[in-house]
Amino acid sequence: MPTISMFYGIIIRMYCSPREHNPPHVHAYYQDYKAIIDICACEVSEGKLPPKQTKLVLAWAEIHKEELLADWELASKGELPFPIEPLK
Template identity: 75%
Template sequence: MPTISMFYGIIIRMFCAPKEHNPPHFHAYYQEYKALIDINTCEVIEGNLPKKQLKLVLAWAELRKEELLADWTLAMNSELPFKIDPLK
């Protein structure tokens, strides 16, 4: 699962597999926490993150939605997704 972005100790990854389940999503990791985030709605599908880190991840996802959806399309075709700029 390639890392597509990192910021403030948060790692963002996306599986590269045609059979990955919908809806389009990415995985966010912070220390021992993990969450799956729906790209279209910018909501947590599964798992959790501390409140501060969750706000950062959701803000980043809103800003990068088009890039995330493009990466999802690549990943579903078993291609490596592009790196996406971190939250600054």
């Protein structure tokens, strides 16, 4: 699962597999926390991050929604997604 972005100690990854399930999503990791972020809804669909990191990840996902969906298309075909600019 390639890392597509990292910021403020948060790692964002996306699986690359034609069998990856919908809805489009990314995996966010922070210390011992893990969450799945629904790209279209920009919300946590599974898992948990601390409140501050949740806000950062959701803001980042909203800003980069189009890029994330384009990466999802690539990843769903088994291709590597492109890196996405971190939150600054």
